Amino acid sequence: MGMAACLEIEDLCFRYHDGTEALKGVSLSIQKEEKVAILGPNGAGKSTLLLHLNGIHLPQQGVVRVGGKEINSDNERQVRSKVGLVFQDPxxxxxxxxxxxxxxxxxxxxxxxxxxxxxxxxDALQSVRMWEFRSRAPHHLSYGQKKRVAIAGVLAMDPEIIVLDEPTAFLDPSGQEDLFEILENLHREGRTIIIATHDVDMAAMWATSIIILKDGQILAQGTTKLLVREDLVKAAGLRFPLVSQVFEEAAAGLGQPLPRTVKEGKKLLFKLTGH
Known part of the structure; x- marks a missing residue:
């Protein structure tokens, strides 16, 4: 993982026309080539935050920098070639x-x-395995296929950062597996991937960095260990990953940290059973 920050936010505030205060002084830094999961309950400000990352929303207060350059009305179009946003609904x-x-x-x-x-x-269509559908009308595609086309549309801009809002929403298990294979391939190419999600199991398995939002403010930013901090999970209206719930008593009995993924759960099971 690179050490340089590719995206920085300082004291970002945003209020909608109806007076809803969606973001209240958000500050964060994301490093190059990270896989970041932004979690939080409905209304936490996740989607509003994502819309600031490529200039769809401009800051009413505060600063958003991509590659060290502040996003403003003069360069918002350039920013969209560096930061690609995939909406929740294709x-x-x-x-x-x-x-x-x-x-x-x-x-x-x-x-x-x-x-x-x-x-x-x-290149974009082949990377999401949709080249054979290139002449097809989008409304004849399945939901998962449309999602892949939306990702391809972003990839064709060759962005350094790819942002996805609830990427697994309404996808069946096979579609979710396909999606994460695509995201892993993009990450191996050196891209930074940021997703907003409610799915703590997926975040625990996939992310290198976690950001937890609530009521337009950041509760915490760090590793996936945040997902098994009881006080934080409760405050954010989240839950422990299912693997963590299954092994909670066993881990405490052994004095071991809570497993967050299936792989970690298997290791703890081996310690418990000896095979």
Whole structure:
């Protein structure tokens, strides 16, 4: 994992037109090549925070920096080529007549040469295993396939940071596995991945860094060990990962830290049984 911060936020505040105060002085730093899970209850401000990461919302107060540069109205379009955002509902993002047209939309608006656009679209669709569907109308795709097309549309912009809002929502188990294989491949390419999620099990298994939000403020930022801190989990309206719940008494009896993933649970089980 790199040591340089690729994204920094200082004292970010945001209030909607109806007076709802969604963010109240959020400050955080994300390092290059991290896998970050942002957790919190409904209304915590997760989606509002994500919309600030690529300039869809500009700060009303505070500063957001990407690669050391402050996001403002002059450079918000440039920022979107560095930070790609995948919305929770792919129907908000996938709207062109064909899959190919949809993925080409961003590169076309970047003014790239035709050959470069074609290469980016092909690479993006192949990376999410949707190349064979390139001539298909998006409304004829399954929900999971639309989700992959939405990711491909972001990839075609070649961003350094990829942000996903509730990426596993409404996906079946097979679709979730496909999604995380795609995310792992993107991370191996050196990209920073940020997701907002309610899924503590997935966050424990996948993330290198956890950010917990509540009522527009950060309760904590750190490793996945935060997910087994009882006071913090309770305050955030979350729960322990299921593996942690299963082994809670056994871990306490052995004086061992709570396992957070299936792999850690298997190790503790071996200690308990000897095989």
């Amino acid at each position: 129907d908000d993002q996938v709207f062109s007549p064909t899959v190919w047209d949809d993925v080409a939309f961003g590169p076309l608006n970047m003014g790239l040469e035709r050959a470069e656009i074609e290469k980016r679209v092909a």
